[in-house]
Amino acid sequence: MTRIARVLTELARNLRRYPGTALGSLLSLLLLFLLFDLFWIASVTSDRFYRDLLSEIRMEVFLDEGVADSSITGLSRSIMSLEEVSAADYVSKESARDELARLVGIDLLVGYDSANPLPRSFVLTIEPMYLNTQDMATLETELARLTGSGEIQYSRHWLEKAETTRSLILRIGLALGALIILTTLISSANNIRLMARTKAVGFRQMLLLGAGRLFIAFPFVLEGFLLAGLSAAAGWALIFYGRGKVVFTQFELVFPAGDEVVIYCLIIALLGSLSGYLGVRKLLK
């Protein structure tokens, strides 16, 4: 028997001798990963939702009445030179009046043609990477310094709330991830320890014959890899199967990309390997 054959034989023997332990481990991990996968989908979906809303945020810079129309082009150039700004649309007094009429349904300024009180403004579209409270506040300060700029408005409070919510979701995700990593390690290590304990005498004999620790531990490392990796993959398989069966009409669920799922399953499998080693480590002294 070659070393590889021995490792595979031992692995098959472990699974055959303790099918209940292996299945129990597989199912408990599957349930755990399934919960995490669902949270992941919820998190990605809500993140997409927020991003879509964020992309609609505009910053409006109102101009002082004293700014001459001839200065508008220069001001527009100064605004566009700011790296946070991707587009600056000028709103003249007439356009503002039209917009107001569109919003309320009637032209409230009939008779005030020569003295339109509505201010001129620039409506700024912001680069997506600067759509956060800190960068928006910096941009606001920079814009305020420009000669001719007056009041600056944007959905500051909504942005703060959106950021808080996203940060909360991220923190819950991290906590859940840490909890799952810990549970995977402890649960797998304990199951493997149970399986390995009956082999302690054999391990001692192998050590006396000059076997290395890795040689003895490898079947268990592989078992941890397989059980954890299979559980993680089975969780996603179930979700992708269910994806075709359930349709949401109000909103669209966003799933992580395929390569992210593969990397996730590999990381979980590697964690399983680690727990496999931890499970037998004490028996190899």
Added chain:
Amino acid sequence: MDKPPLVELIDVAVRNDRGGMVFRDLNFVLPAERSAVITGAAGAGKTLLAELLIGLRFAESGTVRLFDRELRPAKNRLIRRVRRQIGGVGGQFGLAPTLTVSENITLPMVIAGERKKVQRERLRKMLAEFSLLKQAGELPGSLTRVENSLVQFARASVANQPLMIIDEPSAGLDPKTFLRVFEFLVRVSVSGRSMVILVSETPGQKMPNTDYYRISDGALV
């Protein structure tokens, strides 16, 4: 050029677990292609000596050298290499209960990474030599004490390990089987391989290429 000795113990001092001094300035040299039979009463330190030779225990002072390499704690890789050249029977050595007889016998070769074909040939030879063909697929739990001992002998010589450490070779053997084992030991002693045999009483029959020692007051005489 002369081959270096397989085993060299120089001024070795070891205490037992209760702190009592078992060996004091123990000196022992086992030249290549020679064997040693070491007798000693119960508690004299025979098992402790075997543990020193396989790196399970370490000397408090003095030097333990096997195959020209000094055994020290924390030299795990070296200890593993040394152990691969030793075949053990009795004492600390036993069988892995979850492996079949065949798997137990071939284990030293699997650990050494021996080719599959060579493993099969040597296994067949050992099973035939120790009349274990019928038990090849059985687990150690279903073997008799005699069979268990024979499997250990087969495992200790399957990889042509240059050194065998045998703790009480007659333990558990009936006179007829012991005679077979003794014949096997004689064959080993003239084959160029070496043995350290630890026994309570001096055997009646002598073996060729073998020196006889006795543990007395923590020293070999």
